[in-house]
């Protein structure tokens with residue numbers, strides 16, 4: 288019997304949707320990762336693992352209290368802005384939960400109810416519409432499988448294959464690649480470092496401490512200079528006094544930056560895109576977990592009224608996220624134009640509200 292709903296991707300968006308869908312639906316949640324396996328860090332999503340206030344609020348609204356086992360020290364109440372373009376440093380208050388991203392994803396998948404079939408270690412390959420159904424293929428341990436569903440959900444992140452398969456003209460061209468390296472550290476710095484330097488990137492770079500590990504990351508233009516720019520960033524940070532030890536690992540991911548809301552796509556009557564697959568992510572800070580949670584929550588509301596006409600309902604509900612992304616795009620010049628940013632940081636005005 289075909290599934291009513293097949294969700295591809297068990298990240299924050301896919302797990303939240305699976306948890307909130309009406310139990311009368313026959314639901315499949317499929318992910319290429321096996322979050323129950325001990326293999327670390329191959330299974331972890333490349334991410335800063337900071338839960339921003341909007342995401343904390345959204346989890347609270349859904350009655351989800353983040354367990355202490357997901358958190359890592361130090362908790363972060365301060366952003367240290369290092370503006371190399373203007374040679375200015377400023378601190379401002381902001382309350383993040385500092386998390387182990389893998390533990391967060393494991394907590395979310397463990398909260399999916401038992402009526403949902405969970406297929407981990409299964410890599411989605413393709414899908415095609417057939418007789419008012421969607422036929423899709425995936426592999427498990429190298430073997431191909433085919434399934435059918437009434438509605439397929441692309442919750443497979445910024446590089447969504449569901450989106451590419453069904454909407455080839457609406458593919459996302461990610462202009463940025465993020466490189467993040469983990470280093471041993473004995474210095475637990477209790478702030479989130481946000482670094483601006485136009486010689487490195489027109490987006491931004493970051494440092495985050497997690498226990499005895501320091502993350503240095505950067506969202507870089509996707510070209511063959513990216514790794515050289517990353518090396519330059521590390522040298523500049525060392526010269527600026529950042530102390531860190533041996534490298535543990537390097538990870539990377541494409542990163543979306545929806546500079547126009549026209550890059551956002553929510554799907555059609557047989558397919559819904561949710562979270563980063565739809566293009567929901569902050570264009571100013573690349574914070575994406577709150578958008579994944581919110582869009583999944585709205586999609587569950589639209590689908591729980593019935594599958595007929597769910598797409599217009601979903602679009603209406605996510606109009607709030609479109610507005611929010613438009614607003615963030617409006618503040619990007621203040622954040623990413625060195626001259627304007629310098630003026631704001633020097634003025635000491637509410638930098639928090641303008642930046643991030």
Ligand SMILES: Cc1cc2nc3c(=O)[nH]c(=O)nc-3n(C[C@H](O)[C@H](O)[C@H](O)COP(=O)(O)OP(=O)(O)OC[C@H]3O[C@@H](n4cnc5c(N)ncnc54)[C@H](O)[C@@H]3O)c2cc1C
Nearest residue numbers: 296298299300319334335336337411443444562563575576
């Ligand atoms: C370097 C970096 C740092 C970031 N830091 C932060 C941060 O600190 N805070 C924050 O809020 N946001 C951050 N983000 C953004 C955030 O990680 C994402 O926006 C968020 O995870 C999106 O959630 P999602 O559920 O839509 O997609 P994802 O979390 O990407 O989940 C997609 C899921 O789909 C699965 N999948 C993908 N392809 C397939 C396939 N073919 N078959 C089967 N399964 C598949 C993946 O395994 C994954 O489990 C960061 C992003 C990057 C790149």
